[in-house]
Amino acid sequence: MRFAIIQFPASNCDQDCVHAARVLGHHAECVWHKETALNNPDAVIIPGGFSYGDYLRCGAIARFSPVMQAVRQFAEAGGLVIGICNGFQILCEAGLLPGALVRNRDLQFHCEQVLLRVGNRHTPFTCQVPPDRLLKIPIAHGEGCYFADEPTLARLEAGGRILWQYCDVNGELTDRANPNGSLLNIAGICNENRNVAGLMPHPDRACEDILGSTDGRLILDSMVHTIEQARALPRAS
Amino acid sequence: MKAKIIITPKKAVLDPQGKTVQNALEHMGCQGVAAVHVGKYIEIEMAPDADCAQARQALEQACHRFLSNPIIEDYTIALE
Numbered sequence: 001m002r003f004a005i006i007q008f009p010a011s012n013c014d015q016d017c018v019h020a021a022r023v024l025g026h027h028a029e030c031v032w033h034k035e036t037a038l039n040n041p042d043a044v045i046i047p048g049g050f051s052y053g054d055y056l057r058c059g060a061i062a063r064f065s066p067v068m069q070a071v072r073q074f075a076e077a078g079g080l081v082i083g084i085c086n087g088f089q090i091l092c093e094a095g096l097l098p099g100a101l102v103r104n105r106d107l108q109f110h111c112e113q114v115l116l117r118v119g120n121r122h123t124p125f126t127c128q129v130p131p132d133r134l135l136k137i138p139i140a141h142g143e144g145c146y147f148a149d150e151p152t153l154a155r156l157e158a159g160g161r162i163l164w165q166y167c168d169v170n171g172e173l174t175d176r177a178n179p180n181g182s183l184l185n186i187a188g189i190c191n192e193n194r195n196v197a198g199l200m201p202h203p204d205r206a207c208e209d210i211l212g213s214t215d216g217r218l219i220l221d222s223m224v225h226t227i228e229q230a231r232a233l234p235r236a237s
Numbered sequence: 238m239k240a241k242i243i244i245t246p247k248k249a250v251l252d253p254q255g256k257t258v259q260n261a262l263e264h265m266g267c268q269g270v271a272a273v274h275v276g277k278y279i280e281i282e283m284a285p286d287a288d289c290a291q292a293r294q295a296l297e298q299a300c301h302r303f304l305s306n307p308i309i310e311d312y313t314i315a316l317e
Binding site: 056057060064093100102103104105145147148181 | 246249254277303304
């Protein structure tokens, strides 16, 4: 498996993603934001960080980088793209995912482990998560409060596109378990075609026991499994 | 010609910054404040020979596509 990790000025989790992919036995290659081609990866990761210093709005400037045109084409062709933290913000700003991420309701930067309930296990990003399994994955953000208008939220719910929600130890979507004020406790979503996803928590920081959790592997493993399944299918002539 | 652009959070969006500033105003004794909304102000200087109508059209597009996020923000443009 070959992951392309997109690097913007002030991305700071690009090496976390490279490390996570390699720990899982995959190949990872960084792609600088000025590139116009992705070099045929199997999947794309837009990592966390503070692209362009979070100037104007988080992710607002990164979406105009040349590489985003290649990412858009890759996504439109059905390629798997996941945006983590700032990567989620960038995908929303680029219009590849609906909604927006705004300032945490308590104005605090939250850096902590959270629990996530998986809303739909039939997607390329969640298919390897065992039933009823809650994921323990860290967050580290100041602007992760998910907002979308009512019709958009209704479409996300109806389409099974709310993939991860902040929950308590019982899997309940309580207000207390919501670290940032996200509507419907949303931590991550996917697009209509289910090949582009974004989430505020960092699966890249939860792939080794020494980091306190290996639940992030389940998300990357889901992507790998999906791609391997697609490869195994006989090609239509 | 100068464009003065004011960007404010939409009413439906949580504005914890505005709320916090409102609380602080109350703490410092500023009375009669009903609500505070914290936004952004952007000043753009246009080329001296820029056409006013064309500039407005370009700025509208810039505000809609880039300078504001229409999902969470409103904007106003004043040209002078």
